[in-house]
Amino acid sequence: MGTFASIVSVVSGCATILGFILIFVKYGQDKGASDAEKKEMRKDIDKNAKDIDALGAKVNAIQLENLKVNTSLSSDLGWIKASIDSINKKLDRKEGRDA
DSSP states (O other): OHHHHHHHHHHHHHHHHHHHHHHHHHHHHHHHHHHHHHHHHHHHHHHHHHHHHHHHHHHHHHHHHHHHHHHHHHHHHHHHHHHHHHHHHHHHHHHHHHO
């Protein structure tokens, strides 16, 4: 009975040690996979940040161009209004003479 108890004790100790080793191996695998995912996510985040900066620059350029167009249109509208007022005054003067 003493030998059987010592064999069971040795097997139990080996199983316990093997269990701890397997737990540490599994933990290492999970940590490695997690680190790889973090690196990939970091790359994606950096790429997205660059894309956002590029889009911001494009939006600023578009806003400047729109401002130029609005300024030009405002100037043209001012000239058109002045021309119409001038034509209306001439028409009013002509109608006033004819009547």
